[in-house]
Amino acid sequence: MSDLRSVPTLDDVARAAGVSTATVSRCLNSPERVVEQTRKRVMNAVEALGYTPNFGARVMAAKRTFTIGAIIPTMENAIFARALQAFQEELHARGYTLLVASSAYQPKIEEEQIRALVARGADGLLLIGHDRDPAIYEYLRVRSIPVLSAWVYAPDSEQPTVGFDNRRSMRVLGQQVIDFGHRRIAMISGITRGNDRASARLVGLRDALQSNGIDADAMPVIETSYEIDTGAATFQKLMQADPKPTVVMCGNDVLAVGALRGAREMGLNVPEDVSITGFDDIELSRIVTPQITTVHVPHQEMGRKAAEALIDIVEKRSTGASVELKSTVQMRGSLRNLNG
Amino acid sequence: MSDLRSVPTLDDVARAAGVSTATVSRCLNSPERVVEQTRKRVMNAVEALGYTPNFGARVMAAKRTFTIGAIIPTMENAIFARALQAFQEELHARGYTLLVASSAYQPKIEEEQIRALVARGADGLLLIGHDRDPAIYEYLRVRSIPVLSAWVYAPDSEQPTVGFDNRRSMRVLGQQVIDFGHRRIAMISGITRGNDRASARLVGLRDALQSNGIDADAMPVIETSYEIDTGAATFQKLMQADPKPTVVMCGNDVLAVGALRGAREMGLNVPEDVSITGFDDIELSRIVTPQITTVHVPHQEMGRKAAEALIDIVEKRSTGASVELKSTVQMRGSLRNLNG
DNA sequence: GGCGCGAGTGTAAGCGCTTACATTCTCATC
DNA sequence: GATGAGAATGTAAGCGCTTACACTCGCGCC
Numbered sequence: 001m002s003d004l005r006s007v008p009t010l011d012d013v014a015r016a017a018g019v020s021t022a023t024v025s026r027c028l029n030s031p032e033r034v035v036e037q038t039r040k041r042v043m044n045a046v047e048a049l050g051y052t053p054n055f056g057a058r059v060m061a062a063k064r065t066f067t068i069g070a071i072i073p074t075m076e077n078a079i080f081a082r083a084l085q086a087f088q089e090e091l092h093a094r095g096y097t098l099l100v101a102s103s104a105y106q107p108k109i110e111e112e113q114i115r116a117l118v119a120r121g122a123d124g125l126l127l128i129g130h131d132r133d134p135a136i137y138e139y140l141r142v143r144s145i146p147v148l149s150a151w152v153y154a155p156d157s158e159q160p161t162v163g164f165d166n167r168r169s170m171r172v173l174g175q176q177v178i179d180f181g182h183r184r185i186a187m188i189s190g191i192t193r194g195n196d197r198a199s200a201r202l203v204g205l206r207d208a209l210q211s212n213g214i215d216a217d218a219m220p221v222i223e224t225s226y227e228i229d230t231g232a233a234t235f236q237k238l239m240q241a242d243p244k245p246t247v248v249m250c251g252n253d254v255l256a257v258g259a260l261r262g263a264r265e266m267g268l269n270v271p272e273d274v275s276i277t278g279f280d281d282i283e284l285s286r287i288v289t290p291q292i293t294t295v296h297v298p299h300q301e302m303g304r305k306a307a308e309a310l311i312d313i314v315e316k317r318s319t320g321a322s323v324e325l326k327s328t329v330q331m332r333g334s335l336r337n338l339n340g
Numbered sequence: 341m342s343d344l345r346s347v348p349t350l351d352d353v354a355r356a357a358g359v360s361t362a363t364v365s366r367c368l369n370s371p372e373r374v375v376e377q378t379r380k381r382v383m384n385a386v387e388a389l390g391y392t393p394n395f396g397a398r399v400m401a402a403k404r405t406f407t408i409g410a411i412i413p414t415m416e417n418a419i420f421a422r423a424l425q426a427f428q429e430e431l432h433a434r435g436y437t438l439l440v441a442s443s444a445y446q447p448k449i450e451e452e453q454i455r456a457l458v459a460r461g462a463d464g465l466l467l468i469g470h471d472r473d474p475a476i477y478e479y480l481r482v483r484s485i486p487v488l489s490a491w492v493y494a495p496d497s498e499q500p501t502v503g504f505d506n507r508r509s510m511r512v513l514g515q516q517v518i519d520f521g522h523r524r525i526a527m528i529s530g531i532t533r534g535n536d537r538a539s540a541r542l543v544g545l546r547d548a549l550q551s552n553g554i555d556a557d558a559m560p561v562i563e564t565s566y567e568i569d570t571g572a573a574t575f576q577k578l579m580q581a582d583p584k585p586t587v588v589m590c591g592n593d594v595l596a597v598g599a600l601r602g603a604r605e606m607g608l609n610v611p612e613d614v615s616i617t618g619f620d621d622i623e624l625s626r627i628v629t630p631q632i633t634t635v636h637v638p639h640q641e642m643g644r645k646a647a648e649a650l651i652d653i654v655e656k657r658s659t660g661a662s663v664e665l666k667s668t669v670q671m672r673g674s675l676r677n678l679n680g
Numbered sequence: 681g682g683c684g685c686g687a688g689t690g691t692a693a694g695c696g697c698t699t700a701c702a703t704t705c706t707c708a709t710c
Numbered sequence: 711g712a713t714g715a716g717a718a719t720g721t722a723a724g725c726g727c728t729t730a731c732a733c734t735c736g737c738g739c740c
Contacts (some may be wrong), residue, residue, distance in 0.1 A: 007483055009726055014599055020690045025728060035688060050479070056405075057460045057726035059396035060695045067460075077623075085415055085442070097456055100440045102425070117435055120395045120407075139429050142390075145346055228623065257627055258367075264629075283417075283568065289629055348694055360720045365698055375718060397696035400725045 008049040017045035028053065031190030042309050055245040059121050067097050067308060069117030070126040073105045074193075074226070078282050080128065083150065087126065094311055096123075105225070107194045111136060116143060123315040126306055128268050139225060146313040146320065150306045151197055153324045160313065160320035162306040164327040166200035167207065169295045173277060173329050174208025176249055181338030182275065183210065186220040186245035187236045188231060188255045199221075202253050202280060220245065224255070231258020234264060235329045239274070246275060246338065253278035253285040260334065271336035280329050290333030298325050342426035348389040356381030357388030366398065368393065376406040383606045399461050400622060407437050408650060410466040412565070413445045413535075415595050416624050420468065425467065426643030434651055436463075445565070447534045460487060464654040466646055470494050470501060471536040474574045486653040486660065488647045491537055493664045500653065502646040506540035507547065512547070513617060514548025514647060516669050518585055519679030525549065526560040528595045538563075538591055539579060541619060548643035552668065561587065571598020576606060579614070584616060586678065593618035593625040596632045600674065605662035609675035620671050638665050 014021045021043060023213055027034050034042070045051075059065050068091055072080040088098040091253060103110035110127075114136060121281055130149040137159065140147050149161045167183065177185065187205055188196035206216035218236055224230040238248055239262075239322060250256040256278030263270050272278055278285050278294035285292035289305040305323050312318040355362045367374050367382040373381055374382070385391075399405050408431055412420040417605055428438040439457055450467075454476060457465060461486065470489040475562060477499065480487050489501045517525065527545055530538035546556035560578055562571040572596060579602075592595040596618030603610050610616055618625050618634035625632035645663050645677035654656040 010728095013728080021727080022691075022729075023689060026689090027727080033688080050482075052455060052459050054726050056396045056398070057397035057459055057695090058728080060394070060400060060697090061726075061728040063695080063728095065396075071695080075415075075425055076415070076418070077421070078418055082415070088442070097460070098441075101438075102428070115392065119392050120437070139390075215448050228627065261627070283626065284624075287568070287601070287624065288627060350698095351696080361697080362721075363719060366719085369698080373718080393697050397725090400727090403698095404723080432702075461713080522708075539694075598710040 008051045009054070012044045012049055013042065013051050016049060017042045027309060028225075032056075038329070039221065039329075052235070057189070065121035065123055066095055067099055067120070067122050067212040068124050068307075068314075069099045069101070069120070069122035070114045070327065071101045071103050071110055071117070075102045075104055077226070079226075079254065079280055081254065082282070082299035083303035084260075087307045088303075090304045090307035091205050091311070093279060094196070096311065096332055099325060105191065105195065112170075114140070118143060124148070124310045125221045126150060126310060128161070129196045130157055146310060148306055148310045148313070150302055152200070154324045155324070160309060161322040162302060162309055162325070163323075164297060166197045166301075166324045167204035167298075169327040170201040170204030170279070171207045171238040171294050173279075174205045174249070175212070176329050176331075177249065177275070177277065177335065178208060178212050178214070180275075182247045183214060184243060184245045184247075185214070186241070186248050187222075188238065188248060188250045188259060189221055189223045191223050192257070198251055202293060205249060212238065226252055226254050228258040228261065229253055229256035232265065235257075235259035235276075236263030239263075244274065247277065247335070248274060249277045251279060253282045253292060253294055255281045256294065256334070257288055259283050260288055260292070270334050274281070275336045276334045279324035280332075285332070293332045293335035294330050296328045296330040298327070347394075348391045349394070350391075352389055352547030353382065353391050357382045364559070369462035382584070399608045403462055404459040406435055406458070407439055407462050408464050408466065408647075408654075409439045409441070409454075409462035411443050411450055411453045411457070412468055413443055415440075415442045417566070418504060418568075418624065419592065419594065419620055422622070422639035422647075424641040428598050428643075430644045431651070433497075433645070436651065437591045444486045445531065445535065448474060454480075456484060464488070464650045465651060466490060466547060469536045470497055470499070470581060471528070471534070486650060486655070488646055488650045488660070490642055491583065492540070493662060495662045495664070497662070500649060501662040502649055502665070503663075504637060504641060504642075504665045504667040506537045507544035509637075510541040510544030510619070511547045513633075513635050513669050514545045514553070514589070516671075517589065517617065517675065518554070519614075520675065522587045523581060524556060524585045524587075525554070526581070526588050527562075528574045528578065528588060528590045528599060529561055529563045530566050530591040530595070531563050541591055565593055566594045566606065568594055568598040568601065571596075572602035572605065575599035575602030575616075579603075583603035584614065587617065587675065589617045591619060593620045593622050593632060593634055596674070597624050597628055600628055600632070610656045610674050615675045617675055625670075625672070633675035634670050636668045636670040638667070658659060 010021045010024050014024045020296045025041050029041050042101045091098050101113040117156040124146040127149050128151045130152045147159050150163050152161050153165050154161045181246055189202045192199040210215040222234045257274050259276045268274055278292040281294045285294050294333050313320045350364050350461040354364045364382050367379050431438050441453040467489050468491045470492045487499050490503050492501050492503045493505050496500045529542045532539040549556040562574045564574045587643050588599050590599055599616045605609045607666055619631040621634045621636040625634050654659045
């Protein structure tokens with residue numbers, strides 16, 4: 001078929017079309033500045049040669065990459081998948097490409113990934129959560145790279161955020177649980193160190209207990225990584241207590257699903273013997289039986305809005321205001337009303 | 341804190357260290373070629389200035405990006421997550437960065453993404469499945485960009501593959517199902533058009549029927565997209581038949597979980613009233629009740645081996661042989677032994 | 681007819697890095 | 711001490727593109 005002639009460059013196209021490289025470049029980047037006839041000639045040459053611009057060269061000359069980097073804590077489960085998908089679709093619609101990296105919930109790795117994405121010329125960055133070493137924000141500030149934090153709403157922070165109030169969300173769910181007559185409440189929390197969402201959720205639950213006259217410090221809490229297996233194991237540990245908790249509230253749905261499995265393994269029925277709640281409302285929570293009562297988070301909207309907001313900053317249409325999204329309690333079968 | 345002085349370049353470092361740019365570059369890329377003392381001086385300057393190499397420039401000069409692109413059909417569910425994670429870890433360990441894009445199972449989008457990744461200078465590409473427009477392979481060949489297909493094993497193809505034999509895997513599972521006494525078998529397949537895995541699995545099942553004297557052409561098959569909801573709906577459609585199938589075999593676990601939900605909605609018990617099988621053995625299949633009988637696929641191993649193989653080609657240590665991985669039938673509760 | 685003007689196009693200077701090749705230095709050897 | 715091999719470092723030529731600036735040309739106007 002075709003020979004091995006090397007990849008065509010702008011020069012080749014210019015020569016083929018009988019114009020200068022500047023004209024070819026203009027055809028590609030701002031076609032309205034080139035007269036119809038010339039443009040056609042150039043486009044034909046582009047087509048004929050199968051020309052694709054060299055990204056590195058373009059970046060170097062233009063100082064823009066039309067690339068947005070996103071670093072999420074994990075790809076292993078679906079927590080961030082929906083939002084990320086929406087994020088990427090919105091980016092795509094606006095002519096940007098998404099680079100994804102994952103940090104495995106480790107600040108060190110996240111930092112490394114940030115540097116990698118910056119080195120690759122990301123025009124902007126999406127991060128999950130907001131608490132991190134100030135040096136990182138400084139690093140980004142010096143390089144004038146906009147950052148946006150999602151999954152949290154922190155209107156007072158220097159950097160814009162697009163998300164919801166984790167603390168309040170958990171307080172609301174906690175209140176609901178208490179209204180249902182639960183008093184012996186235990187929690188399986190994510191690792192709070194270096195994770196502001198996990199911390200906020202824990203604090204939010206304590207808020208709820210406190211404002212209902214329940215001793216929040218006495219609440220059994222175990223922190224563990226966000227995995228189904230650890231959720232199951234931790235649940236069983238919490239159920240050793242005497243008296244047993246009537247409800248185990250989990251830092252997210254993955255843990256809740258794990259807890260559910262843990263309960264089943266112990267021969268406990270949910271919600272008859274014990275209630276379980278989650279957080280995030282990922283698909284998983286509707287797959288299990290009973291379905292999990294959780295906090296619904298507007299994943300897609302968050303992804304979309306984050307993309308909008310970030311690009312607005314990158315393109316200097318805005319300087320970055322935070323956007324608050326609403327979360328809602330999603331009642332399902334895993335939470336029992338003890339008053340019923 | 342720090343001022344807004346612009347980002348330092350190689351030149352700045354060279355000047356600060358009192359050496360040439362070449363020496364700085366060598367310090368960074370092949371330190372052993374620079375004498376200890378000089379290296380220290382340079383590294384100090386790098387540190388002091390907070391220098392980070394400019395990726396675009398480096399790419400342009402070196403013609404290498406140390407970037408591998410991967411295009412997976414979907415990020416929405418966890419099918420490819422585990423393998424991808426392993427893939428990226430292995431890449432990371434070898435100094436490469438992963439760029440991920442998703443194609444939503446659409447060849448057009450995949451093609452677009454391939455071009456985007458190539459334009460960004462990917463040194464190699466990981467794709468899922470093997471059947472695609474030859475023009476794409478030609479495009480990559482001209483640009484000397486190695487491709488590797490995962491999730492399939494096709495020793496005869498031009499491009500290397502790392503995966504398993506989808507057809508045989510499904511045949512084996514089908515045989516098992518038949519051995520369990522099932523004769524009225526229906527299938528919920530993924531969309532076979534443009535998806536060689538889906539096609540191979542369907543063919544594999546037909547193989548099994550045929551070699552057991554069951555009319556494969558008479559088997560009810562409905563193709564649908566890989567979503568839980570469509571799995572549920574399709575299941576219910578298949579169960580309209582009279583006589584009903586005794587087993588509904590699904591093209592993957594997502595469909596199987598959907599089918600399970602469909603069954604529950606109809607008031608059918610699995611596996612007492614009807615059996616269900618899946619494919620891929622993602623976490624989901626162990627979360628639902630009953631757990632899904634499925635084909636176990638070595639996700640992590642596939643990811644790791646794919647990374648190894650691809651980098652070996654990129655670095656010209658190999659010209660790319662295919663690697664076959666073994667899949668196994670994973671017996672769980674959703675398949676009933678009618679002989680029992 | 682000469683002039684100025686703006687639209688369309690060309691010229692060429694970088695962008696920040698790597699690396700082939702040239703130069704200088706170091707030392708063991710005679 | 712002169713010599714030469716090799717190690718260490720420097721010089722400078724690009725890599726493929728964008729874009730500021732220069733140039734050309736056709737046109738309407740005085």
